[in-house]
Amino acid sequence: MAPPKVPAPSKIDALSFPVFGLSWYGTPSVGSDAKNNAGVSALAYCGGGGSSKTGVFNKIAVILTSDSFTGGSTERVVEISTGEALCFGIHLFGDMGSNSSSSTGANDAVPMVQLLACVGDEVFLYGIPIIQQSESDDAVLLASVNIGQGYGASVTTYTQIYKEGQIVHCVAVGCENGIICLYELQSDNNNKVVSFVKTAECQGHNKAICAIHFHPRGTEILSSAKDGTARIFSTVNGEQIGFMECEIHDPNGPAPLKPKEGEVKPKDPRMMKRPPQILVRGCAYGDLEGRTIYTIASGKRGAAYLTKWKTLVHLGGGAPPGGDAQKQLSIRQEYRIQCSPVPISATALSPDGNLLSLGSVEGSIILYNLETQKVVKTFQGHDLPVTCLASRPIDNVLMLPGELEGGVNYDVVSASADNRLGRWTLQRKSRIQPVRQKRSRREVGAVESLVWSVLRIPLLVVMLIVMVAIHDIFDICQEEVGLSALMMDLNAARHCVYREVLWADPSRPGVRSVPE
Template identity: 35%
Template sequence: VRLDTGNDIPVHVALQRIDDATIYLLAAIGDGVRLYSIPLRVPPSPPPTTQQEEEQYEFVKPVEYELVASVSCGKGAGSNAVAFSPLGNAVAVGCENGLVKLFSLHRGILTEWATMEGHSKAVCAVTFSPRANHILSSAKDGTARIWDANLQTKSLQASVSNATPLQALCVLNCPPPEEPKGAPPKRGKKGPQQVLVRGCAYGDLEGKVIYTVSSGRRSVAHLTKWKQLVPLAFKGSSTSPPLQYNGTHKVVCAPCPVSSMSLSGDASFVALGRVDGTISLFGLTKESPELWKQFETIHELPVTCVAARPVPLPLPGEVSEEYCGASIQYDVMSASADNQLAHLSRQRAPRKRRSTQSSSSSSYSKFQLCFHILLLLLAWFLYLVIQTTKQSTCSFTDIPCIREIVLWAPSTRSGISFPPQ
C-alpha cells in the first residue's frame, strides 16, 4: 500500500493492528497527526503448485486506504514522534515545542486526553510501557521522562477535567557527552555541551529496564541502561514505590551522533542508525550492552529511521527453504535520505548446496577422464615398443641384431636404467 499525503511530509509513523481485517497507521504531519485505516487482504492458501492452480489463483490487488481522523496538537507545535498504546486505546505524540500529547482512541475517533509538560526542547521519541500504564519520552534537553498514561487513574482524569498539564513521574538525566578528539575550541560561553537524547525504549515487560541513546551534536554517542530502584521500605509491600531509575551501564556505541534507534520485539538487541550512514546492532542479553554487528556506511546520507525485528519467528517475504536452499531472517530495516531502503541480517550469505549425487557424479567423471588418458598413454607407449621391435628384430636368428638393439633386464630388478646385458 502507498499512502499519498500530498505536499505534507510525514516525519514519523506508527502501526497498530486493530483486528484480523484492519491496520491503523498513525502519521506525524505538520502540527498534528493523521490516522489511516488499511484493510488486510490475505491471499488464498496454499500457493499454487501446478499450472492449472496458478491460472485459477487470485493475486492480491492493491488495497484502498482511508483517512479516519486528523487532529492538531496546537499551532506551531510540530509533531515529531508518535506511538500507539499496546492496548490500542490511546496515542502519544511528541512535539517540537517540548510537549507530549495523549489522545484516546475509540472506534477511529481521536480525542485529546492530556498534555504533558516538562521538556524544554524538542521531543525526539515517545513510547508506551509494555503494560500501557506509562509513557517514556526523550528530548533534545538531555533528559528522558516518564509520564502517567493510565486513562483510569484519578490524577490523569483530574488533569483532563481541569485542563492542567501533567508533570513527569520521573526524570532521567543523561550525562554530557565527551568532547571529540581534535574538536575546535568553543567560542563564547564556556559550558557543558548540549545533550540530545535521540531514542528511548523499555527493555522488559515490567518496565524496570530502560535504554536511551544520547550524544552531542558532533560528539560520540552513548547507549545507557537504566534500572529501576526499589527502596528497602517498599520491598514486599503492596504499595507502589515512587519511580526512580539509575544508569547502571553506559557504553560508547558510536564515534559520531546517532540519528535513530529501535529495539527488537524480544528485547534481545537494539539497532542504532548513525549520521554517517552506518548501522550498529548491540546485544542486550548480557548485563552490559555489547556490539554484535556493525554495517559500515550502508547509506550515503544519515540514517533517518531503523526498524528492528518485531518477532523471532519467520516473517512473510523472507526467503524460504524451497527457493534458494536456505532461509534468511532479516534483523533490521533501515531508510535514509539517499532514497535507499536496506534489509540487514547477521547471518552469513548462504552457500549454494550441491547435492551428493551431483558431487559424486562430478568426481566420478574426473576419475574416468584421468583413467582414459592413462589408458591412451599406455596404448601409445606399447604401440611404439611394438613398432620398434618389429623394425629391429626382422630375423630372430640374427643374434647380433637383438643384442645391440633390444634391452634385456633380469627378473630380479625393475626398470631399464642400466646398461644392457
C-alpha cells in the same frame, strides 16, 4: 546516484524521495493465507521533497508482504499522498478488531494493518487490508485529529491497555514543542467510526520530543527529547513520575565544569564556551517488567553514550494510582558507556531487548549487543545522516513472509535523506544456496567415451606387463613363493622376485652375453 555495494546478504535499495520516518510491523509466516491466520510483514516509510514544486512529492509508502495460499508470499506497495505537508513520524500496528474492519465497511474476515501518520499538526489513522481482494483495496482513512496549532507532531506510538475489564486502544503523540498528547481510539455504538479522544497532556520537556515508548503494561510512557532528559509520565493523568538527566562525558574521566550560581564571568578558561546541547535521540524499556530503561544521548559532535537505568520503586500491578497520591519512581543509573565515536541520529531496539541499532550522523549503522556491551557489526550504507531506523518486529528465530524464499532474516532497516533504504543482517550468507545445474545423460556418456578412448591403450599395456610379471614369478620363483616357503623364509621369496623377475642384475649370466 546508484547505491553503493554492500556485503551480501545485506542490501540497499534506491528510492525516489528522501525518507524521514520508518516503521516495521510483522507476524510470523504460516505458509497460507487463511483469513485470520496469514503472516504479514509491513514496512512503511515516509518523506518527500517538501512540496510539489520540487518535483518530489510528499508521500507514505507501505511495502505489504503476506502469505499466499498457493505457497510462498505475495507483495504489493501502497502509497498515500500527504499533500503539501511532510510526514515525519509513522507507526504500524495490527488489526484493532471489529473497529477497523467495520468502520470501512470491509469484510470482517479480512484483517487490516493500521498506520498512524504525523503530518504537521495532525495525526491520521489509516487501515490497509492485508489481502487485496480488488484494485481499490488500498489505504482507507479511518480517523484524524488536530493536536493543536503549532504543536508539530513528530513521533507516535500505539499500545493496548486492559482497563476496567475492557481493552483500550491508546495512542501517544510526541510534539516539537515538547508536549506528549495521549489519546484513546474509540468507536460509536455501531462500530462505524473511529475517533481520537484526548485523555491527557504530558508536560515536562522544553524541547522537541525524539522518542516515545509505552510501558509493557501500558501504565506509563517513556520519552526522550532534545533537552538532554528522559522522563516517565503516567498514562492515567499525564503527570510526570520519573526523571533522568543524561550526560555525554566519559564516566571514568573528570566531570565537566559547570558555572557557579551567580557567577558572571567564569574564571576557568574552559568555561568560556557554552555547554554542549545534549540530544537524547533514543529511549526504550529493556525488559517485560519495565524496570530496565536504556537511553542514548550525544551532542552535535563527539561521542555518543548509552546509559542503563533501573527503577527501584515500580508501580506495577495494573494502572498506577492517580491524583496527589501518585508515587514518584526512584531511578538509579547502573552504567554509562560509549557506544559510538560520533553522534547518533536514530535508534531502534530489537523485541528481545538485546540488539540495539544505532544510526550515526556519518551514515553508518551500528549493531550493538547490550548483553556484552560491544559493537557486533558496523555497516556503511548512507552518504547523509541516518534519519530513521526500524528493528525487526519479531524474534530472529521466526520467519516473516517472504524470508523463506529469500533465505535472509534482516535485523534492521535504515533510511536517510540520500534516497536510500538499507536492509541489514548479521547473517553471513543466505540460507538458500545456488543449485548446480545437472548434466544430461548424453553429456555424461560423451565424457566417459572420450576418457576411455584416451586411457584404454595405456591400461591394456599395464595389464599385459602385470600379467607377464605374475607368470614369471610363479615360473621362476615357484619354490620361494610357495605357501610353506613364505612361512619359513620371507626374505628369500622377496629376493627372488626382485632379483630374478623384476630387476635383472648386470652380473647375472645371460645379461651381457648370450648364455650357452
